[in-house]
Amino acid sequence: MDRRKFLKSSALLSGLLSFSPSDLWSSQKGTKQSAGKAKNIIFMISDGMSTGTLSMADLYSRNILGKGSNWLNLYHERKVSRALMDTASASSIVTDSAAASSAFGGGIRVKNGVLNIGANGEKHLPVWQKFKKAGRKAGCVTSVTITHATPAGFCINSERRNAEPQIAEMYAELELDVLMGGGDEFFNPEKRKDKKDLYSVYQKKGYQVLKERTDLANIKKGNKLLGIFNTGALPYSIDRVHLSEFKNTPALAEMTKAAIDQMKEHPDGFVLQVEAGKVDWAAHANDISALIHDQLAFDETIKTVMDFAEKDGNTLVIITTDHGNANPGTIYGGSATNNFNSISEYKYTNEYVLNTIHKEFSAKDIKDWIYEAHKLTLNDEEAKHMMSFYNGLEKEEGLYNYKKLPFKLYSEIQKSRNSVGWISMDHSGDYVEVAAYGPGSELLKPFIKNTDLHELMLTASLV
CATH class of the missing domain: 3.40.720.10 (Alkaline Phosphatase, subunit A)
Structure with a gap:
């Protein structure tokens, strides 16, 4: 290898490495x-x-x-x-x-x-x-x-x-x-x-x-x-x-x-x-x-x-x-894109949806309301599980969950449809x-x- 070319290349590389990442970022075209x-x-x-x-x-x-x-x-x-x-x-x-x-x-x-x-x-x-x-x-x-x-x-x-x-x-x-x-x-x-x-x-x-x-x-x-x-x-x-x-x-x-x-x-x-x-x-x-x-x-x-x-x-x-x-974050799967895009069908927050449900709701009422609000079709087991929170059988804690609403349960139900998961609350x-x-x-x-x-x-x- 030509020694002069090698030294020239080495000097150029050394010059580049002397810049901090922020210097390199700031010097890019378009940076204002x-x-x-x-x-x-x-x-x-x-x-x-x-x-x-x-x-x-x-x-x-x-x-x-x-x-x-x-x-x-x-x-x-x-x-x-x-x-x-x-x-x-x-x-x-x-x-x-x-x-x-x-x-x-x-x-x-x-x-x-x-x-x-x-x-x-x-x-x-x-x-x-x-x-x-x-x-x-x-x-x-x-x-x-x-x-x-x-x-x-x-x-x-x-x-x-x-x-x-x-x-x-x-x-x-x-x-x-x-x-x-x-x-x-x-x-x-x-x-x-x-x-x-x-x-x-x-x-x-x-x-x-x-x-x-x-x-x-x-x-x-x-x-x-x-x-x-x-x-x-x-x-x-x-x-x-x-x-x-x-x-x-x-x-x-x-x-x-x-x-x-x-x-x-x-x-x-x-x-x-x-x-x-x-x-x-x-x-x-x-x-x-x-x-x-x-x-x-x-x-x-x-x-x-x-x-x-x-x-x-x-x-x-x-x-x-x-x-x-x-x-x-979004979760891998063959339908991940369509599942995530289905969130655009949601008309209200989970907070509003869950606050609207009360203990007089039947499983059918819950299923109808969830479909109207979020275009999600719940099965009977999911609807009955949600009912248990309004009947006082289950409670859910949380920093801003003063009414003990089933936020975690409902987000898990949504997860199977929208491919969005959470590590905690x-x-x-x-x-x-x-x-x-x-x-x-x-x-x-x-x-x-x-x-x-x-x-x-x-x-x-x-x-």
């Missing part, structure tokens, strides 16, 4: 990276999104809707930096949402169940407070209660993630600029145990209170916003579309656009957290129609955010999840996806810890 300071930050979280959830939403979008998902299209078009993230908390390799959000918000790993408070009681200043002190506007938008763990982790310190009535009061003291989601029971004097009227408290501080979807069209410029659109969490996306009682509840993308529009003209910029919280709840229930459609609602919100960020040019967008949940410790766009996205390394995103935001914006 922006160095410099980020004026705005939009941090997007699909809570409890396992990789299988991301995959199935894209598969459903391509097979049924005829287009790829917006998240995966960012990868195809090489517009983003991409990483895998370790989601562990201080107390476990499997985190809860409070500790996960504290990793992003406080920059430290805390025990599950607490918000931005360390092992010795030390309070770590949440990131949205840091940005408020630096002159930015700050807000949170979610499909669950606005006082829930994920938005709270960016904003406050608390020993208990479940102290939602108190968290609602803390938000008022901080005077965050936009708060939108559910949770009327934490603001309404008729529903709070202490009878405090937090709506009045917020109004006295200059907030415009929004209660319905139509209110989004009548937002006054310059106002701080408190949008509380439901008691408890907002409805699942597929139920919001098909059930008339939810027609005046806004979609996540609509709330997000309103939040951006309200803050985007601030000369010092803004920071916004956007959470698809019901993706996590759907995974806890092994509810496939709820899961896919809420992930797709999050995906539509990605488009809303990216449309703004690409035009603006000064906005860092981070898209990720806080942890996996239930690790759903709870969080998992698997590594998760992160995508970043705009100024500061070049700082994202190929493998990170959840706390690294806290530092990335501060470094990207020079706060």
